[in-house]
Amino acid sequence: MGGLSRQQRRALCDQVVRRLDLPPSATYRDACRRTGELMGELLGAQVELRFIALHNTPFSGATVRRADGTYVVFCARSRSWYHRLGILLHELAHVLLGHQPASLSDRAGMSRLTPHMPGKMARILAGRTSHVGDDEQQAEELADQLLERLTERRGRGPEQPAAEVAPHVKRIAEGLAHYPSKIPRE
Structure with a gap:
């Protein structure tokens, strides 16, 4: 599927938000879990989410189709569930756009090993470079819109930024709002 128009992306985001069906009280962790479930529904297969340390790699997530037809979605293990959600929405966007995931049976993908990762994991994630x-x-772009739509739905609390703040700054601030301050308040 080629690029989508702004109107098509907006309609697709509306559909995804409806299908995710997250209650206002949902946490980012809940949204991550539900994103994995939706990926499974869309792919018509079992999807396993794996949060792993991805140090010194050019990517933060990857979707891999196993030989048995199931999928595993690798996501950088971040302390921030908001950050993890952004990565998972990017992987969901690939599915929504019809991009092919890496495959364990793809010999070309298998040959592009990343030397700094353990053997099997490197072979699995090597195919991720096929999405360039x-x-x-x-x-x-689609993941950013989805993340914006999902975070819009959450109530704005007193610690969250005002509406005139740039959207990318707002998303960063919202992600950091859930970390308790180590500085005691007076």
Whole structure:
């Protein structure tokens, strides 16, 4: 599927938000879990989410199709569930846009090993580099819109930024709002 128009992306975001069906009280962790479930529904297969340490790698997430037809979605293990949600929404965007995931049976993907990762994991994630250029940009744009729509639905608390703050700054601030301060308040 090629690039979507702004109107098509907006309609797709509306659909995804409805299908995620997150209550106002849902946490980012709940949203991550539900995103994995939705990926399984859309792919018509079992999807396993794995949060792993991805140090010194050019990516923060990857979706891999196993030989048995199930999928595993690797996501950087971050202390912030908001950050994890952004990564998972990017992987969901690839599915929504019809981009093909890496496959354990893809010999070309298997040959692009990353030397700094353990053997099997490197072989699994190596295929992720098959999504380059336009695919990545399209997935990132759609994921950003989805994240914005999902965070809009959450009530704005006193610690969250005002509406005139740039959207990317707002998303960063919302992600950090859930970390308790180590500085005692007077």
